Amino acid sequence: MPGTTPNLPPRHDSWLDRPSHHHWLESEGQRLLAFYRASRHATCGFAALDEDGRLPADAVPDTMITARMTHCFALAAMRGEPGAAPLVAHGIAALNGELRDAEHGGWYGALPQPGETQTKQAYIHAFVALAAASAWQAGDETAKPLLDDIIEVIETHFWAEDEGRMREGFSRDWREDEAYRGGNSNMHATEAFLQLADVLDEPKWRKRALSIVEKIIHAHARLNDYRVVEHFDAEWNEWRDYNEDTPKDPFRPYGATPGHAFEWSRLLLHLEGGLLRHGETAPGWLIEDARGLFHSACELGWHVDGEPGLVYTHDWENQPVVHERMHWTLAEAAATAAMLLKRTGDTAYETWYRTFWDYIDRFLIDRERGSWWQELDRHNHPSSEVWSGKADLYHAYQSTLLPRLPLSPTMAKAIADGAL
Known part of the structure; x- marks a missing residue:
C-alpha cells in the first residue's frame, strides 16, 4: 500500500548494530x-562520467561535481584511503584556480567556455x-584560503540577514x-553551515x-502537510x-520532491544534535518536523504508481x-531512516531502512559497470530523462557513512574525531 510501513517480521536487533552490516556499507x-x-x-x-565510468572526450570540469568529489575524497582521506589526499588537492587547486572568477569573485558553474554567459x-x-x-x-592547508574566500562571498552576496535565508542567484x-x-539551495546551505559551525567552532x-x-x-512545509515548498x-x-x-x-523541478523531504528531515536531526551538543537551545519542533517530513515523503512518494521506488516529484494534489x-532520493531515504532510528529508537525506521537498502541493492547498484544507476524509469529500468551518465558520488557515498556516524558532529568533524 502506498506510503505505509513495509510489512516485515518484527525484529529485536538492528542492522545498525551489526558489524556485518557495517562491513557491507564499507565495501560499498x-x-x-x-x-x-x-x-x-x-x-x-x-x-561527469558516462555509464561505463569513463570520462567523455568532451567532458567539461564542473564546479558542483568538483566540490562534491573533493568533499567525498576528503572524508575518505581522513579515513586512511590511499590516493584520496592527492585527489582532494586536485579539487582544491581547481576551486582556488580556474573555476573561480578572478575578476568578480565567486565561482562559475563550470569551466567557462567561449561565448557562455556565466551566473x-x-x-x-x-x-x-x-x-x-x-x-x-582533512589537513589540506591549501583549502584555508578557499574557505576564507567562500565565507566572504557568502556573507557579502548570498546570506541575507533581513531574510534569514540565502539569496539565489546573481549575474x-x-x-x-x-x-x-x-x-534546494537553502537546503544545501543548511548542510554547509552545519559543517562550518563544527569545523570552525563558530x-x-x-x-x-x-x-x-x-x-x-517550520513556516511552510509544516503548514503544507510536510510537503516541502521548493520555489519562492x-x-x-x-x-x-x-x-x-x-x-x-x-535542480528546480515543478511541484514537491519527496527526496528533499528526506534530506531536510536528516538535516533537522543534525541541527538538533549540534545545538544540544553545544548547550544551545534546540526547539522541540525540530524532531516533530523531522518525523513529519519523513512520513510525508513515504506516503506521497513510495510505491505510489504501482511500482517500487520513489517518484521524483508530485503536484499539490499529491499526484x-x-x-x-x-x-x-533512495540514498537520502536510507540515511534519514538510520538517523531517525538513532534519534527515536522507533523500530518502524528500522523497517524502512532495510526496505530502502533492499531496493537500492535490487534496482540501483550496477554490479556490471560499477556505481549506481543515477536514474530509473517508472518500471525501474535505467533511464536518462533527467540525468544521464553516472556523474554523482556524493549522495551514494554519504549513505554508506551516515548510518555509522552520530547525529552530531557533522561528517568531517566526526570522522576527524575518530567516529569512523
Missing part, C-alpha cells in the same frame, strides 16, 4: 570511491563551502539579483541554519506553479508528476 563505499577516481579531469577539477548560484557556492571545510578538516558581476528564492553558522529551517520547513519569489511568497512547463528540471526514480 570503497567500490564507489574506486569508480569515481576516473572523474579526475586533466585540465582541472572533476567532470553565480547559491547552490554551487554551498558545495564550495562544504568542500573547503572538509578539505581543511556574473553581482549587479543583478535573480527574482527567485530556492528551497555557533553563528548553526544559528543561520536554524533560521533557514525555521522559515522554509523574491519576497518569499510560495511560487507553486514555478517550472510547471518544465517539470523534469534537474505523481515525474515518475522517474533518482538514485539520490
Whole structure:
C-alpha cells in the first residue's frame, strides 16, 4: 500500500548494530570511491562520467561535481584511503584556480567556455563551502584560503540577514539579483553551515541554519502537510506553479520532491544534535518536523504508481508528476531512516531502512559497470530523462557513512574525531 510501513517480521536487533552490516556499507563505499577516481579531469577539477565510468572526450570540469568529489575524497582521506589526499588537492587547486572568477569573485558553474554567459548560484557556492571545510578538516592547508574566500562571498552576496535565508542567484558581476528564492539551495546551505559551525567552532553558522529551517520547513512545509515548498519569489511568497512547463528540471523541478523531504528531515536531526551538543537551545519542533517530513515523503512518494521506488516529484494534489526514480532520493531515504532510528529508537525506521537498502541493492547498484544507476524509469529500468551518465558520488557515498556516524558532529568533524 502506498506510503505505509513495509510489512516485515518484527525484529529485536538492528542492522545498525551489526558489524556485518557495517562491513557491507564499507565495501560499498570503497567500490564507489574506486569508480569515481576516473572523474579526475586533466585540465582541472572533476567532470561527469558516462555509464561505463569513463570520462567523455568532451567532458567539461564542473564546479558542483568538483566540490562534491573533493568533499567525498576528503572524508575518505581522513579515513586512511590511499590516493584520496592527492585527489582532494586536485579539487582544491581547481576551486582556488580556474573555476573561480578572478575578476568578480565567486565561482562559475563550470569551466567557462567561449561565448557562455556565466551566473553565480547559491547552490554551487554551498558545495564550495562544504568542500573547503572538509578539505581543511582533512589537513589540506591549501583549502584555508578557499574557505576564507567562500565565507566572504557568502556573507557579502548570498546570506541575507533581513531574510534569514540565502539569496539565489546573481549575474556574473553581482549587479543583478535573480527574482527567485530556492528551497534546494537553502537546503544545501543548511548542510554547509552545519559543517562550518563544527569545523570552525563558530555557533553563528548553526544559528543561520536554524533560521533557514525555521522559515522554509517550520513556516511552510509544516503548514503544507510536510510537503516541502521548493520555489519562492523574491519576497518569499510560495511560487507553486514555478517550472510547471518544465517539470523534469534537474535542480528546480515543478511541484514537491519527496527526496528533499528526506534530506531536510536528516538535516533537522543534525541541527538538533549540534545545538544540544553545544548547550544551545534546540526547539522541540525540530524532531516533530523531522518525523513529519519523513512520513510525508513515504506516503506521497513510495510505491505510489504501482511500482517500487520513489517518484521524483508530485503536484499539490499529491499526484505523481515525474515518475522517474533518482538514485539520490533512495540514498537520502536510507540515511534519514538510520538517523531517525538513532534519534527515536522507533523500530518502524528500522523497517524502512532495510526496505530502502533492499531496493537500492535490487534496482540501483550496477554490479556490471560499477556505481549506481543515477536514474530509473517508472518500471525501474535505467533511464536518462533527467540525468544521464553516472556523474554523482556524493549522495551514494554519504549513505554508506551516515548510518555509522552520530547525529552530531557533522561528517568531517566526526570522522576527524575518530567516529569512523
